[in-house]
Each structure stands twice: as structure tokens, then as C-alpha cells.
Amino acid sequence: MKTHQIEIQKFKAAANNPHGQVLFKVxxxxxxxxxxxxxxxxxxxVMSEQNARVLMNLLKAQFTELDSKKPKSRHGRHG
Known part of the structure; x- marks a missing residue:
């Protein structure tokens, strides 16, 4: 297996795709x-604390978007 060190300089964008993957442009x-x-x-x-905070905010936004696309549960209370 080849090993690398990936040092994040800047997060540019985040999105998700129909395959349930979250994509980051960095x-x-x-x-x-x-x-x-x-x-x-x-x-x-490897990333700075500032970039880690950006990553956390981008992940929260992507989870919110993914959750909004899921069908709502039909097992709620009736009447």
C-alpha cells in the first residue's frame, strides 16, 4: 500500500452525490x-485547527442536506 501525507490548505466546497458520498473540493x-x-x-x-472547524461546519451542512432528502418516517402518532 502506498502511503501519503495530505495537508489541507483550504476547503473550497462540499457536496453530496446520489451514491451517498460526501465530496470535498480542496x-x-x-x-x-x-x-x-x-x-x-x-x-x-493534516490540517490546521481553523480548517478542522471549517470541515466540521461543511459536514454539518452536508448531513442536514442529506437528512432533508430522506423520506419522513410514517410511524408517527395517529390522532
């Missing part, structure tokens, strides 16, 4: 990363 620096011996190889996603 500016990022991507570099290869050598795996550390004895540890499962992993890719690192």
Missing part, C-alpha cells in the same frame, strides 16, 4: 510518506 499538498516499521501503513490527513 487545495492540498500531497506527498509520499514512508511507512514506519512495525506499524500498519497509513496515510495522514
Amino acid at each position: 487545495d492540498a499538498l500531497v506527498s509520499t510518506r514512508a511507512p514506519v516499521d512495525g506499524i500498519e501503513p497509513s496515510t495522514l490527513l
Whole structure:
């Protein structure tokens, strides 16, 4: 498995698609990363606290949009 370090510079946009995926358009620096011996190889996603807060707000907005598209439950109280 190839491992990378992805450093988020800026979140530009967020959207979701019909496949239930949330997509982010970002500016990022991507570099290869050598795996550390004895540890499962992993890719690192690195961002500032400010970008982490932006990500949280974008995720909340996308969840709200996804939830609004789901059919409402018909198991509510009657009469």
C-alpha cells in the first residue's frame, strides 16, 4: 500500500452525490510518506485547527442536506 501525507490548505466546497458520498473540493499538498516499521501503513490527513472547524461546519451542512432528502418516517402518532 502506498502511503501519503495530505495537508489541507483550504476547503473550497462540499457536496453530496446520489451514491451517498460526501465530496470535498480542496487545495492540498500531497506527498509520499514512508511507512514506519512495525506499524500498519497509513496515510495522514493534516490540517490546521481553523480548517478542522471549517470541515466540521461543511459536514454539518452536508448531513442536514442529506437528512432533508430522506423520506419522513410514517410511524408517527395517529390522532
